[in-house]
Amino acid sequence: MTSPLKKIPVARVARGMYVHKICGNWLDHPFWRGSFLVEDETTLATLRALGNQEVWIDTDKGLDLPSSPVRAPSAPAPAPAAVERESEPPRTVFGNDVARAEELRDRAKVAAKALFHDARMGHALRMETAASIVDEVDDAIARNPAAMLSVLRLKNKDDYTYLHSVAVAALMMALGRRLGYEGAALKELGLAGLLHDIGKVGVPDAVLNKPGKLSPLEMTSVRQHPQIGWDILRREAAAGPVALDVCLHHHEKIDGNGYPEKLPAHAISRAARMGAICDVYDAITSDRPYKRGWEPVEAIRRMAEWQDGHFDRDIFHAFVKLVGIYPTGTLVRLASERLAVVLVQGEGSSLKPVVRLICALPDREPLAPETLDLHASDDRIVEIEDPVAWGIHIPRVLRE
Numbered sequence: 095m096t097s098p099l100k101k102i103p104v105a106r107v108a109r110g111m112y113v114h115k116i117c118g119n120w121l122d123h124p125f126w127r128g129s130f131l132v133e134d135e136t137t138l139a140t141l142r143a144l145g146n147q148e149v150w151i152d153t154d155k156g157l158d159l160p161s162s163p164v165r166a167p168s169a170p171a172p173a174p175a176a177v178e179r180e181s182e183p184p185r186t187v188f189g190n191d192v193a194r195a196e197e198l199r200d201r202a203k204v205a206a207k208a209l210f211h212d213a214r215m216g217h218a219l220r221m222e223t224a225a226s227i228v229d230e231v232d233d234a235i236a237r238n239p240a241a242m243l244s245v246l247r248l249k250n251k252d253d254y255t256y257l258h259s260v261a262v263a264a265l266m267m268a269l270g271r272r273l274g275y276e277g278a279a280l281k282e283l284g285l286a287g288l289l290h291d292i293g294k295v296g297v298p299d300a301v302l303n304k305p306g307k308l309s310p311l312e313m314t315s316v317r318q319h320p321q322i323g324w325d326i327l328r329r330e331a332a333a334g335p336v337a338l339d340v341c342l343h344h345h346e347k348i349d350g351n352g353y354p355e356k357l358p359a360h361a362i363s364r365a366a367r368m369g370a371i372c373d374v375y376d377a378i379t380s381d382r383p384y385k386r387g388w389e390p391v392e393a394i395r396r397m398a399e400w401q402d403g404h405f406d407r408d409i410f411h412a413f414v415k416l417v418g419i420y421p422t423g424t425l426v427r428l429a430s431e432r433l434a435v436v437l438v439q440g441e442g443s444s445l446k447p448v449v450r451l452i453c454a455l456p457d458r459e460p461l462a463p464e465t466l467d468l469h470a471s472d473d474r475i476v477e478i479e480d481p482v483a484w485g486i487h488i489p490r491v492l493r494e
Contacts, residue, residue, distance in 0.1 A: 098154040098190070104141045106436075107132060112156030113141070115197060117148045129230060131156055151294060186463075188437060190240035192492045195234055199245050199260065202227045206256040206288065213326050214295040221332035228284035231264050239268045240438040243494070244422035247390075248489060251381040255294070255302075259374055263287035265372035272412050273368075283365060286340035289333060290369055292342065295321025305384035317353045320345060336365050344369035351405035367406040371397070371413050374404075389478060390421045419444045420475060423488050427477040431455045433484065433492050440469040451485065463494065 099114055106112070111132050118363050129152075132138055141149070151158075205223045246261040266287035267326040270280050294302060297319050301312045308316065323341040327333040343366035346352035348359045352370075374397065379465060380387045388396070394414055401410050418439040420426060426434055426449065434449035446468035451461045481488050 321453035
């Protein structure tokens with residue numbers, strides 16, 4: 095299947111095209127959103143003013159290049175062959191969504207880093223940038239939540255601080271959709287997830303990344319980050335009450351033993367309960383400088399043990415349905431002695447996702463790239479496998 099993404103000079107952009115990405119530094123161009131529909135002459139003129147800049151257009155969301163190239167008066171149009179060579183290689187529909195999610199992850203990481211820098215320096219936060227990230231992540235979740243969440247789960251430990259915020263934003267919006275949120279309420283959840291840990295700028299890196307057990311004084315320092323974050327966000331009118339609430343209360347527990355206020359269950363909002371689950375799940379499944387992340391199946395098992403005192407039971411069960419016992423990107427061995435990668439959660443049991451077959455065991459004979467819905471099959475998952483041990487690069491498999 096041909097990718098709907100094409101890179102073209104701004105001189106060839108026309109009204110009705112959907113700009114997926116402007117090449118170069120995302121924070122330098124004059125548009126507050128990273129992707130948008132070109133609907134009027136003002137937007138078109140602003141794009142043309144970028145000179146020799148290039149953009150990616152999405153032909154699924156807007157117009158394609160005309161079959162016969164039309165020369166814009168400001169610059170000659172390239173030959174069709176040049177455009178074709180710059181297009182992405184053909185992928186499956188799922189692979190296209192993963193590739194888009196990876197591009198968004200990289201842009202969002204830069205923007206999240208800028209937000210933390212602003213907070214650390216005492217500057218006003220770039221809330222228009224935060225809103226743009228939330229809009230784009232929401233679009234990606236609406237298109238294919240499994241692709242977006244899988245890309246954000248596989249993060250480098252050095253990127254944890256910034257991508258954790260983006261991942262929690264995505265998890266909050268995906269969970270919100272499952273719980274019936276929509277429109278502005280959904281965006282508020284995403285913004286709350288993005289900003290929930292902004293107070294960590296007030297905690298020394300040496301404490302946040304300490305490999306051993308924290309001292310009582312260091313633990314007190316860490317537990318100040320919700321209040322520090324609340325103090326930062328209350329100066330930002332665009333943050334809104336949901337972001338303030340989640341920032342201050344995402345470490346509260348149902349049994350009243352959380353922090354910073356030890357709220358009883360009835361005083362903890364639904365958004366803060368969602369934030370607690372999304373924050374813990376991404377934290378314990380991520381590699382950190384001082385520990386390896388747990389496999390998702392182990393994380394869900396541990397969280398299930400904690401749920402009575404720590405989490406809202408109903409929201410936690412909805413979360414498990416969302417991410418699955420075997421999340422997207424998990425390498426599994428089937429009872430039929432085949433290796434497969436989990437693509438999406440099935441319609442039935444969380445134990446029976448849809449997988450993509452990779453090879454037959456024990457000789458690793460490659461299999462045709464077939465998808466298998468375990469809910470409609472006699473086959474089943476018998477074990478989780480380590481991709482490194484089998485020489486399998488999971489992101490590459492998901493992009494195919």
